[in-house]
Amino acid sequence: MSREAEQTGRAGRWIEERLALGTVIRVIFLRNVPLGVGVLYTLGFAAAFCFILQAATGVVLALFYAPTPDHAYASVAYLTNRLPFGGFVRGLHHWGASAMVVLVMLHLVVVFSLAAYKRPREATWLVGVALLVLTLGFGFTGYLLPWDGKAYWATSVGTNMAGTMPLLGESLLRVVRGGTELGAAALTRFYAVHVLVLPAVLVGLLAVHIALVIYHGVSVPPTLWGGDLVADPEIEQLRSPTLDRDAERYLAFKRRGRPFWPDVIFEDLVIAIVVFLVLAGLAVTQGAPLEAQADPADTAYIPRPEWYFLFLFQLLRYFPGQLEWVGIIILPLLALGALLALPFIDRRIERRLRYRPVAAAGAVIVAGGIGFLTTAAVLGTPPSQVEERGIQLAAAQILGRTHYRQYCADCHGANGEGTPTGPSLAEAARRRDANFIHSYIENPGRMRRGALMPAFLDQLGHQQVEEVAQYVLTMAGTEAR
Amino acid sequence: MALDRRQFLGRLTATLGAALSAAIGVPLIGAAVGPALHRDSAPEVALGSPDSFVPGVPRMVSFGVTKEDGYLRTTATRAVWVYRTAADEVIVYNARCTHLGCLVDYQPGAKTFLCPCHGGVFAAATGQVEDGPPPRPLDRLEVRGDGGQLVVRYRDFLAGTPDQVPL
Numbered sequence: 001m002s003r004e005a006e007q008t009g010r011a012g013r014w015i016e017e018r019l020a021l022g023t024v025i026r027v028i029f030l031r032n033v034p035l036g037v038g039v040l041y042t043l044g045f046a047a048a049f050c051f052i053l054q055a056a057t058g059v060v061l062a063l064f065y066a067p068t069p070d071h072a073y074a075s076v077a078y079l080t081n082r083l084p085f086g087g088f089v090r091g092l093h094h095w096g097a098s099a100m101v102v103l104v105m106l107h108l109v110v111v112f113s114l115a116a117y118k119r120p121r122e123a124t125w126l127v128g129v130a131l132l133v134l135t136l137g138f139g140f141t142g143y144l145l146p147w148d149g150k151a152y153w154a155t156s157v158g159t160n161m162a163g164t165m166p167l168l169g170e171s172l173l174r175v176v177r178g179g180t181e182l183g184a185a186a187l188t189r190f191y192a193v194h195v196l197v198l199p200a201v202l203v204g205l206l207a208v209h210i211a212l213v214i215y216h217g218v219s220v221p222p223t224l225w226g227g228d229l230v231a232d233p234e235i236e237q238l239r240s241p242t243l244d245r246d247a248e249r250y251l252a253f254k255r256r257g258r259p260f261w262p263d264v265i266f267e268d269l270v271i272a273i274v275v276f277l278v279l280a281g282l283a284v285t286q287g288a289p290l291e292a293q294a295d296p297a298d299t300a301y302i303p304r305p306e307w308y309f310l311f312l313f314q315l316l317r318y319f320p321g322q323l324e325w326v327g328i329i330i331l332p333l334l335a336l337g338a339l340l341a342l343p344f345i346d347r348r349i350e351r352r353l354r355y356r357p358v359a360a361a362g363a364v365i366v367a368g369g370i371g372f373l374t375t376a377a378v379l380g381t382p383p384s385q386v387e388e389r390g391i392q393l394a395a396a397q398i399l400g401r402t403h404y405r406q407y408c409a410d411c412h413g414a415n416g417e418g419t420p421t422g423p424s425l426a427e428a429a430r431r432r433d434a435n436f437i438h439s440y441i442e443n444p445g446r447m448r449r450g451a452l453m454p455a456f457l458d459q460l461g462h463q464q465v466e467e468v469a470q471y472v473l474t475m476a477g478t479e480a481r
Numbered sequence: 482m483a484l485d486r487r488q489f490l491g492r493l494t495a496t497l498g499a500a501l502s503a504a505i506g507v508p509l510i511g512a513a514v515g516p517a518l519h520r521d522s523a524p525e526v527a528l529g530s531p532d533s534f535v536p537g538v539p540r541m542v543s544f545g546v547t548k549e550d551g552y553l554r555t556t557a558t559r560a561v562w563v564y565r566t567a568a569d570e571v572i573v574y575n576a577r578c579t580h581l582g583c584l585v586d587y588q589p590g591a592k593t594f595l596c597p598c599h600g601g602v603f604a605a606a607t608g609q610v611e612d613g614p615p616p617r618p619l620d621r622l623e624v625r626g627d628g629g630q631l632v633v634r635y636r637d638f639l640a641g642t643p644d645q646v647p648l
Contacts, residue, residue, distance in 0.1 A: 056505060060512050064551055071552070078552030084515035085508040262491040269497050276501060 028214060029261040034253035036221040037264070040114070043107040044213070045268040046275050048206065050100035053276070054138070055199060057093040065145065067191035069184050072147035073293040080290055091283025097139055099279055101308045104135045112342075112363060115351035116219040119246075122343035124212040127205050129339045134202045139306055141194035144187065149385075152294030153303030155190070156182050161316075161328045169325075182296075220253045222351035291385070302395050304381050311373035314380070335366075389415065391474045400471030403464050407456060416475035422453070429476035437469040521548065521637060521648050528573070528624075528631040534565040539587050539594075539605055541576060546635055559635060560584060561622060562594065564605060573633045574608055575620040582640040585619070594619065616643045 016022050033041075064079040064086070066072060079086040108128065111117060117125035144155040159182065163173035178185030219225070258264060295301070305313050312332065319327035346359060353360055382402050386393045393401065405414070411422030418424030428437060436447070442465055444451035456465060484492070528542050540563055545556035560576040562585070574594070578585050583598035593611060594603040601613035608619035623634040639646035 053505065056509055060509050063513055066552070075552040079512075082552075083512055085512040088508050089512045259487070262487065262494045266490055266494045266497075269494055269501065273497065273501050276504065280504075 029265070031214070031217075031260050032254045032257045033218055033260055033264050034220045034250065034257040036224040036253070037218055037257065038221075039267065039271075040110050041218055041264075042268050042271040043103055043110055046271045047100060047103040047107050048210075049268075049272040049275060050096055050103055051202065051206065053279070054093060054096050054100060057089050057096065058195065058199075060089050061093060062195055065191075067145065067188050069147060069187055069294075072145065072187060076146045076148075076290060080288055087287055088280075088283050090288040091286065092279050094288040095279045095282040095286070097142060098306070098308065099275060100135055101139060103275070104132050108132060109363070109367070112359070113353050114219060114222055115346075115353070115356065115359075117343040118347070118349075118351060119343075121212070121216050121219065124209060124216065125343050126340060127209045127212065129336070130205055131202065131209060132339075133336065134198055134205070136308070138194065138198050138202075139308060141190045141198065143306055144190045145194065146290055147187070147294050148291040149294055149298065149301045150289075150291055150303070152182065152296065153301055154305040154309075155186075157303055157313075158305065158309075159186070164325045165329050166325060217250065217254060219351075220250065222353065224253070226350075226352045226355075299394055301385070302382055302398060304377075307374065307378070310377035310381075311370045314373040314377035389474060389477055393474065394470070396467045397471045397474055399464070400467035400469070403460060403468050404471050407459065408468065411453075416472065416478045424478065425472050425475045426478040429473050429478075434466070434469045434473060437472050438466055441465050441468055516549075516551070519549065523634050523636045523647070525632050526635050527627075528561070528563055528633055530629055531565065531569070531571055531626065531631055534563050534571070536565045536567050536569070538589070539564040541587075544635075559637075561633060561635070562587065562619075563631070566606065571624055571631060572606075572608070573622045573624045573631075574603075575622055575636070575638065577620070577637070577640065578615060579610075579617045579619060579638070579640060580613070580615040616641060617645065620645060 061079060064075055064083060066075040076090075080090050081087065083089075111125065111128065140155075140158060144151045159173060159176050162176050163169045165172055174180060176186075176189075178189045304310070312328075315327045315331065316324060346356075348356075350356060382398045386398050386401065388401070408422075411419055412425050413419050413422075416425035416429070428440075432440075440447045440451075440453075441460070442457040442462075443455040444453040445455065456468075460468065524546050526544050526546070528544075534540055541560055542563055543558055543560040546559050548555055548557045550557075562574040562576050564572045564574070566572065576584050578596035578598065578601050580596060580599055580601050583596050585594040585596045585601070585603065587593075587605065588595050591602075592605045594605060594608075595601070596603075596613065596615070599614050601615040602611040603609065603615070603619045604611050608621060610618060620636075620638045622636060625632055637648040639648060
């Protein structure tokens with residue numbers, strides 16, 4: 001051995017003896033993943049990549065952000081519009097948040113459908129569910145921070161939801177907001193939780209999650225594990241429905257699998273690059289939205305949460321009054337409880353989805369329900385700010401605009417300019433008040449003998465008729481056709 | 482050198498990983514350090530009439546300069562020592578010590594400026610270092626007369642270096 005090689009050898013041994021880097025590298029990278037592991041298995045890495053991206057972009061945003069109601073908006077506007085790369089970095093963070101929710105959800109769906117939560121990976125699943133909750137927590141605490149209209153109103157509604165809980169509601173609201181006002185105390189609180197508490201907890205749990213993944217190894221795809229497709233004598237020999245030989249059989253799959261480095265890491269990396277390119281594309285083309293500064297007295301603003309909370313938002317519409325807290329607190333807690341209990345309830349050995357009809361049906365119902373609620377919320381959401389005919393519409397008018405387009409525009413025209421079927425509304429808007437127009441829409445025959453327009457009270461109801469009437473008032477300037 | 486498939490994939494992965502890191506890192510670092518590299522403007526500040534300064538007795542004048550401070554424009558307080566010589570020449574020193582930036586104070590007995598932090602001593606008449614750790618004389622600022630007013634072009638300089646580096 002040359003003297004140099006000998007010295008490197010000695011240095012290597014010195015370092016290894018103290019840091020065990022070789023062992024760490026061997027355990028993490030130089031392992032096999034079992035036969036059959038493919039592209040579906042990259043979602044967990046993709047979600048973790050999103051977190052790393054959120055952490056890195058978040059640090060840069062925190063360098064320029066001021067968590068006070070007086071300065072939050074100005075500092076976000078500054079870093080978005082004037083900081084070099086600032087709009088891009090905030091765009092990555094904004095879209096990265098959505099991507100992380102999507103990828104964590106997809107990861108969960110895949111793990112569920114592969115039944116990878118079953119013995120011995122129950123703990124991995126539990127920690128994963130906690131990571132999902134943390135991800136949503138990041139979303140909830142994050143979007144107050146820009147202190148724009150969406151930030152203020154969505155968080156105002158979201159924290160009031162906590163306040164509806166029986167008994168504890170008021171205390172909970174006060175604790176979440178740091179008082180009763182959604183102001184300075186609430187903003188620093190959300191900021192601290194968003195940048196200190198949640199990242200620390202998430203990093204810890206993610207480390208546990210990954211350690212468990214490495215310790216147990218990723219699961220063999222159920223179709224292979226079930227034994228349909230493997231023509232391999234060693235694995236066939238170990239084919240057994242008893243749990244005792246699972247570990248041995250898993251090792252056989254692993255021996256026939258691929259090395260984590262570089263094969264699997266390459267695939268993970270390609271997915272990470274795709275995720276990054278999509279986010280960079282969104283950041284460049286869409287930017288990071290920043291609405292007007294939060295104005296607690298702005299009646300024109302229609303508050304909506306981020307899209308991943310829309311299903312919850314929509315759910316509340318079906319729980320009126322006294323029972324609202326059931327939808328707000330009980331149902332989400334039940335859902336969380338069901339996710340946590342899943343590996344302990346569903347303990348059959350069978351992992352192939354087509355032999356798990358109850359699980360499959362349950363998943364379809366839950367996914368369909370969330371999909372339905374989200375779609376309904378999106379379709380039912382008028383844009384939060386509308387300027388039409390030079391007028392900034394109030395919230396009621398924006399709602400009225402939606403009904404108008406559905407029920408009235410065919411005859412009266414999109415701007416009330418009139419059509420051969422129905423007259424222009426400009427004159428009515430100039431000469432009449434909301435009360436008259438309201439009554440007229442309810443029952444035209446009562447207001448004018450021989451009116452041809454049908455009555456709309458039954459279809460619309462009082463509230464919506466009023467919204468349409470308010471909207472019609474904005475048409476005073478329209479030229480009749 | 483021939484590579485087998487696994488070695489090739491390993492190198493490709495490392496290269497792609499480095500490229501991804503760079504694609505993420507460059508904008509992040511650019512945003513983090515970009516505004517910090519922005520050079521301050523050097524505003525002109527009126528100090529008053531030359532006659533308001535007693536020959537041979539330095540007087541400190543402080544004023545506000547507007548600075549870009551992140552998302553804010555703030556007014557930062559700055560100070561200069563104005564020294565009118567017996568020959569009616571006016572010398573304006575940046576009042577910060579060239580060692581590590583503390584404000585120097587005039588010692589009438591010794592006719593020197595003394596830095597309270599590490600004991601740097603400068604001659605009042607020339608700004609030269611007489612004692613202590615400062616690496617260069619006090620920073621002299623460009624001054625001119627304008628309609629009976631003394632006008633100084635105010636700058637901050639990097640502390641602790643033998644050469645004068647404007648910030």
